[in-house]
Amino acid sequence: METIIFATKNKGKIKEINAILADMNVEVVSMEDAGITFDVVEDGTSFEENAMKKAVQIMEIGNKITLSDDSGLEIDYMDKAPGIYSARFMGEETPYPQRFQAIFEKLENVPEEKRTARFVSCIAAAFPDGRRLVSYDTVEGIIGWEAKGENGFGYDPIFFVPEKGKYMAELSPEEKNAISHRGKALRKMKEMLKKELEK
Numbered sequence: 001m002e003t004i005i006f007a008t009k010n011k012g013k014i015k016e017i018n019a020i021l022a023d024m025n026v027e028v029v030s031m032e033d034a035g036i037t038f039d040v041v042e043d044g045t046s047f048e049e050n051a052m053k054k055a056v057q058i059m060e061i062g063n064k065i066t067l068s069d070d071s072g073l074e075i076d077y078m079d080k081a082p083g084i085y086s087a088r089f090m091g092e093e094t095p096y097p098q099r100f101q102a103i104f105e106k107l108e109n110v111p112e113e114k115r116t117a118r119f120v121s122c123i124a125a126a127f128p129d130g131r132r133l134v135s136y137d138t139v140e141g142i143i144g145w146e147a148k149g150e151n152g153f154g155y156d157p158i159f160f161v162p163e164k165g166k167y168m169a170e171l172s173p174e175e176k177n178a179i180s181h182r183g184k185a186l187r188k189m190k191e192m193l194k195k196e197l198e199k
């Protein structure tokens with residue numbers, strides 16, 4: 001069975017990814033499982049550049065097909081910030097509740113129709129033989145007025161999903177994967193990977 005490394009250090013992502021790839025006939029291992037501690041410098045100017053950089057650099061270390069996710073939250077009223085800087089917004093170590101407060105303050109008195117936002121996910125795959133794959137998807141929502149829900153990770157508690165009438169962090173893991181940026185992008189990647197693995 002083919003072993004695929006998923007190049008992420010984010011535990012929230014790993015859970016989501018394992019659930020989505022569970023029905024594939026491959027063994028998906030985390031960087032930690034593969035014994036890789038290397039820190040990829042995310043200095044690209046787009047989700048795609050950063051995703052490909054993570055996949056290629058970890059593939060070169062592990063010498064196995066490597067997948068990665070580069071993702072983030074785009075808030076339209078904030079000119080699409082934090083975007084590719086979502087993990088580092090206000091500092092990597094800053095607790096999320098503090099970040100939520102700052103976002104709520106920036107959006108104070110901003111009406112619902114101007115609170116639009118989206119989560120973006122770019123999934124990249126790098127094969128040792130040089131093949132490269134990329135998929136991309138988004139989920140649209142609005143920045144709420146409070147933080148709500150205990151599930152998910154990152155900015156999920158402030159991201160209201162109109163189609164569900166709930167905050168992202170109120171959705172079960174299955175519900176989130178069914179509609180999320182990462183769920184959609186990763187399912188597309190799964191189809192592309194299956195085709196490549198048959199070659």
Ligand SMILES: O=P(O)(O)OP(=O)(O)OP(=O)(O)OC[C@H]1O[C@@H](n2cnc3c(O)ncnc32)[C@H](O)[C@@H]1O
Nearest residue numbers: 008009010069070071072073086087153154155156
């Ligand atoms: O780079 P890796 O090791 O994969 O882990 P990371 O957390 O640094 O991941 P990114 O560089 O892709 O940054 C993505 C950030 O965007 C936010 N984010 C992405 N997907 C999210 C989701 O599904 N729910 C909530 N926040 C999310 C969250 O702050 C993430 O840390």
Ligand SMILES: [Mg+2]
Nearest residue numbers: 009042070087
């Ligand atoms: Mg990162």
